[in-house]
Amino acid sequence: MHAALAVSPALRPFPAVPVALEMLAVGTTRALSKDQGLFCEGDRATHFYRVVKGTIRSFKVLSDGRRQIDAFYMPGDIFGVEASDEHRFSAEAASDAAVVAYRRRSLQSLAEADGKFAQEVLSSMMLALARAQDHMLLLGRKSALEKVAAFLLGMAERIGDAAVELPMTRMDIADHLGLTIETVSRSLTQLERKGMIEIPANRRSVALCNFSALRRLDA
Amino acid sequence: MHAALAVSPALRPFPAVPVALEMLAVGTTRALSKDQGLFCEGDRATHFYRVVKGTIRSFKVLSDGRRQIDAFYMPGDIFGVEASDEHRFSAEAASDAAVVAYRRRSLQSLAEADGKFAQEVLSSMMLALARAQDHMLLLGRKSALEKVAAFLLGMAERIGDAAVELPMTRMDIADHLGLTIETVSRSLTQLERKGMIEIPANRRSVALCNFSALRRLDA
DNA sequence: CGGGCCGTTGACTCTTGTCAATCGCGGTGG
DNA sequence: CCACCGCGATTGACAAGAGTCAACGGCCCG
Numbered sequence: 294m295h296a297a298l299a300v301s302p303a304l305r306p307f308p309a310v311p312v313a314l315e316m317l318a319v320g321t322t323r324a325l326s327k328d329q330g331l332f333c334e335g336d337r338a339t340h341f342y343r344v345v346k347g348t349i350r351s352f353k354v355l356s357d358g359r360r361q362i363d364a365f366y367m368p369g370d371i372f373g374v375e376a377s378d379e380h381r382f383s384a385e386a387a388s389d390a391a392v393v394a395y396r397r398r399s400l401q402s403l404a405e406a407d408g409k410f411a412q413e414v415l416s417s418m419m420l421a422l423a424r425a426q427d428h429m430l431l432l433g434r435k436s437a438l439e440k441v442a443a444f445l446l447g448m449a450e451r452i453g454d455a456a457v458e459l460p461m462t463r464m465d466i467a468d469h470l471g472l473t474i475e476t477v478s479r480s481l482t483q484l485e486r487k488g489m490i491e492i493p494a495n496r497r498s499v500a501l502c503n504f505s506a507l508r509r510l511d512a
Numbered sequence: 513m514h515a516a517l518a519v520s521p522a523l524r525p526f527p528a529v530p531v532a533l534e535m536l537a538v539g540t541t542r543a544l545s546k547d548q549g550l551f552c553e554g555d556r557a558t559h560f561y562r563v564v565k566g567t568i569r570s571f572k573v574l575s576d577g578r579r580q581i582d583a584f585y586m587p588g589d590i591f592g593v594e595a596s597d598e599h600r601f602s603a604e605a606a607s608d609a610a611v612v613a614y615r616r617r618s619l620q621s622l623a624e625a626d627g628k629f630a631q632e633v634l635s636s637m638m639l640a641l642a643r644a645q646d647h648m649l650l651l652g653r654k655s656a657l658e659k660v661a662a663f664l665l666g667m668a669e670r671i672g673d674a675a676v677e678l679p680m681t682r683m684d685i686a687d688h689l690g691l692t693i694e695t696v697s698r699s700l701t702q703l704e705r706k707g708m709i710e711i712p713a714n715r716r717s718v719a720l721c722n723f724s725a726l727r728r729l730d731a
Numbered sequence: 732c733g734g735g736c737c738g739t740t741g742a743c744t745c746t747t748g749t750c751a752a753t754c755g756c757g758g759t760g761g
Numbered sequence: 762c763c764a765c766c767g768c769g770a771t772t773g774a775c776a777a778g779a780g781t782c783a784a785c786g787g788c789c790c791g
Contacts, residue, residue: 320748359572359653402630403623403634406623415623421641425648426601429580431650432652437747472748473747475749486534491631496769496770682739692779694740713788
């Protein structure tokens with residue numbers, strides 16, 4: 294599904310930093326072009342990652358090809374931390390992207406290493422869990438329109454702007470929300486007709502016009 | 513929604529244990545009758561918990577009452593660990609149950625405390641995340657029949673027996689799988705007609721007869 | 732023995748999925 | 762610079778899976 298990871302020897306720009314911290318905080322940067330795979334479900338988890346640029350999608354697929362995108366990771370987000378030595382989902386670039394790869398630590402050593410970075414890794418796990426719980430509510434109990442409204446609000450919040458550049462395709466959005474591309478498209482059209490959003494001609498960005506109405510839909 | 517937590521002074525049976533470990537490992541036991549609440553979404557997270565007996569459901573509700581049960585916790589499981597000082601979901605006893613309550617530690621102190629118990633808490637978070645990711649695939653991409661089959665297989669695996677005593681109602685199952693009670697019931701009937709399961713007269717237990725057929729459905 | 736609650740079943744509705752056609756942006760090559 | 766082309770997105774018509782509403786069944790408990 295993707296080329297084997299060829300990690301070049303890490304540069305060590307801070308030789309004075311204590312070893313434990315250095316091992317954690319220094320990683321190698323890797324550029325990814327759109328749709329390029331980073332790792333697959335079942336791969337040995339030799340590294341975990343932080344997004345530097347672009348968007349990463351993490352997902353699982355059923356034997357017949359149905360796909361569920363767990364999350365989109367954006368600059369600053371940490372992902373790919375595993376308890377076992379195998380990745381439990383696949384990760385690909387949803388757009389041109391760049392990540393920093395950190396050598397995997399055992400949970401044991403992560404817990405023992407103090408320092409800001411270890412804290413950050415733990416926090417990122419808690420954040421992933423919190424988002425997963427919110428997303429289960431969305432997947433299990435919200436209508437198509439509510440799902441799309443919630444997705445747009447979430448993206449706007451993460452980007453910090455009412456004008457959202459969507460870094461992923463309709464197919465990605467559909468597989469994240471548990472819908473089909475047709476239903477995503479129809480829901481967007483419906484929101485636009487109601488005046489809650491505006492979609493420019495290129496169809497790649499969305500401007501949120503009426504936050505309170507969207508929030509009301511988000512239930 | 514539930515009475516305030518009245519935690520009695522903890523018994524200290526191991527006065528020789530170092531303080532850091534003792535603080536983590538000693539808790540107070542609390543009995544819960546069926547449907548009794550333990551904490552609500554938004555409550556201050558003063559404690560986290562380990563199930564001793566019975567089953568706990570953790571869930572979120574939308575403003576109009578739609579409910580999504582994230583997970584069922586069973587004996588040995590740890591739940592209610594939060595990054596912030598607020599619980600992000602509610603927890604109630606799905607059956608008569610008992611839990612041990614541990615005083616909340618900050619992520620910081622959890623990371624710094626070494627020892628088996630801190631490891632266990634971290635592992636439980638990773639397990640919750642892994643289960644949440646699997647469950648998102650189920651909620652987003654599986655049919656009703658596949659959902660019920662997966663649920664039964666999961667319960668059988670956790671219990672370690674093909675004869676599963678279901679500690680929760682059809683309503684709980686429905687709210688866990690993103691279905692209605694009617695659809696859960698119809699799916700169970702369908703599985704029974706196909707000879708994959710047997711349901712005794714009391715309707716509270718399920719015997720799995722054909723694991724490979726159920727696994728095939730699980731996709 | 733009676734009643735309530737949980738679960739099951741049936742008839743019908745409706746949201747969402749499926750299949751198919753068309754649109755139109757954006758890149759390519761003349 | 763302009764025409765062509767490919768792919769992602771949109772739209773429409775129809776099908777199907779799951780939800781809704783309602784009635785009934787049968788444990789279980791008083």
